[in-house]
Structures are given as C-alpha cells and as structure tokens.
Amino acid sequence: MRAKNIHVGYCRSTAGLDYTRHRETQRELAAYKAAREQGIQPAGTHQGQVDFAVQQSDKIGRAWDAGQVGQLED
Numbered sequence: 558m559r560a561k562n563i564h565v566g567y568c569r570s571t572a573g574l575d576y577t578r579h580r581e582t583q584r585e586l587a588a589y590k591a592a593r594e595q596g597i598q599p600a601g602t603h604q605g606q607v608d609f610a611v612q613q614s615d616k617i618g619r620a621w622d623a624g625q626v627g628q629l630e631d
C-alpha cells in the first residue's frame with residue numbers, strides 16, 4: 558500500500574527545532590543573500606548583523622564590509 562499525504566515531521570519542536578525556526582533561518586539567509594548581491598559584507602548571517610550592515614551602508618553611502626571596519630578611510 559502506498560502512503561499518501563506524507564508530511565515531514567520535525568523532532569524536538571520544544572527545543573525550537575521546528576518548521577517555524579526553519580522559516581526564520583530561510584528568511585535570514587535570504588536577507589543575507591540580498592545584502593551580498595548589493596556588495597554589502599555583513600559580519601554574519603543573523604538578521605541583526607545583516608540589518609546593521611545595511612544601515613551602515615546607507616549611512617556611509619557605499620557598501621559596508623565588516624572585515625574592513627578598522628581600515629575604513631573617509
């Protein structure tokens with residue numbers, strides 16, 4: 558007999574390892590990808606790091622590079 562309507566089950570949902578966390582991770586990675594496509598280099602893939610890099614890019618008028626923070630010239 559074939560199984561129909563098979564759904565993926567997430568284990569340990571009480572630990573936050575469920576579909577909601579998966580969607581959050583995918584949104585963070587999409588924001589990181591969008592920033593990288595603009596030439597911005599955030600310090601990491603977390604939403605706060607990406608948002609900070611985008612804000613800094615807007616403020617200084619050029620792409621932000623977290624690796625060059627101490628070496629920026631005005």
